[in-house]
Amino acid sequence: MKPRPLLALAAAGALLAACGSPDADAGTRTLTVFAAASLEASFSEIGARFERAHPGVDVGFSFAGSSDLATQITEGAPADVFASADEPNMAEVADAALTAGDPVDFATNVLQIATPAGNPAGVTGFADLAAPGLKVVVCAPQVPCGAATRTVEEATGVTLSPVSEESSVTDVLGKVTSGEADAGLVYVTDVARAGEAVTGIAFPESARAVNTYPVAALRDASDAALAAAFVAFVTGPQGREALRDAGFGTP
Numbered sequence: 001m002k003p004r005p006l007l008a009l010a011a012a013g014a015l016l017a018a019c020g021s022p023d024a025d026a027g028t029r030t031l032t033v034f035a036a037a038s039l040e041a042s043f044s045e046i047g048a049r050f051e052r053a054h055p056g057v058d059v060g061f062s063f064a065g066s067s068d069l070a071t072q073i074t075e076g077a078p079a080d081v082f083a084s085a086d087e088p089n090m091a092e093v094a095d096a097a098l099t100a101g102d103p104v105d106f107a108t109n110v111l112q113i114a115t116p117a118g119n120p121a122g123v124t125g126f127a128d129l130a131a132p133g134l135k136v137v138v139c140a141p142q143v144p145c146g147a148a149t150r151t152v153e154e155a156t157g158v159t160l161s162p163v164s165e166e167s168s169v170t171d172v173l174g175k176v177t178s179g180e181a182d183a184g185l186v187y188v189t190d191v192a193r194a195g196e197a198v199t200g201i202a203f204p205e206s207a208r209a210v211n212t213y214p215v216a217a218l219r220d221a222s223d224a225a226l227a228a229a230f231v232a233f234v235t236g237p238q239g240r241e242a243l244r245d246a247g248f249g250t251p
Contacts, residue, residue: 109189
C-alpha cells in the first residue's frame with residue numbers, strides 16, 4: 001500500500017531532521033568555560049560567535065582570577081574548558097592531570113596604569129606609583145596581574161605600597177573607576193574596555209612582564225568533542241579576531 005501524502009511528508013521531515021547538524025538533533029548542550037577575569041569581554045564575544053556556529057549549544061562562563069579558578073578545578077568544580085591569564089596557574093591544573101591535552105597559548109597581555117578619568121593625581125609612569133600618599137591598588141601576588149606587578153617591581157627596583165591587593169583585575173579596575181584609588185595596575189585590555197571611565201598610562205617597564213594566556217579542554221569535560229571544538233575556535237580565525245579587537249597580543 002502506498003503511503004498517504006501526510007505520512008510521506010512526515011517521514012521526509014523526519015529524515016531531513018535526522019540528516020541535520022549533530023547540534024540540532026542532540027538538543028541543547030551546555031559548555032562551561034572557566035576563564036580569567038581579563039577575558040570577560042573577549043570571551044563573551046567568542047562565546048556568542050561559537051553559539052551561532054553551533055546551534056543548540058549554550059556557552060556558560062565563570063570569570064574570576066586565574067588562581068581562584070585553578071583551585072576550583074583542582075578541587076573538583078565541574079568545568080569543560082579552562083583559559084588562564086598565565087602559564088603557572090594552567091600548569092597547576094595540567095600537573096594534576098586534569099587537562100585533556102596540552103594547553104595551547106592563544107594571547108598575550110601587558111600591564112597598564114589606570115587612573116580615574118582625567119588622571120587627577122598626575123601619574124606619569126610606574127615610579128610615580130611609589131609616591132607617598134598615592135592610593136594604589138594592585139592584584140594579589142597569586143593572581144597573574146599581581147605576579148606581573150611583582151616582576152616589574154623587581155626589574156625596576158621600585159617598591160609599591162598598595163592600599164589593597166585584589167583577587168582579580170576587574171576588582172582593581174572597579175576600585176579605580178569608583179574613585180577609591182588614585183591609580184591601579186591592570187591590563188591594557190581592561191583600560192580599553194573601560195573606555196572614558198579611566199585614563200590609561202602606558203609605561204615601558206611593562207615589557208618586562210608579558211603574560212601569556214593558555215587554554216585547554218579539561219579531562220572531565222561533559223562533552224569532550226565540544227570542549228575541544230571551543231578550544232579550536234578560540235585559537236582559530238574568529239577567536240583571534242575577537243581577541244585582537246579587545247587589544248590582546250599574539251603569542
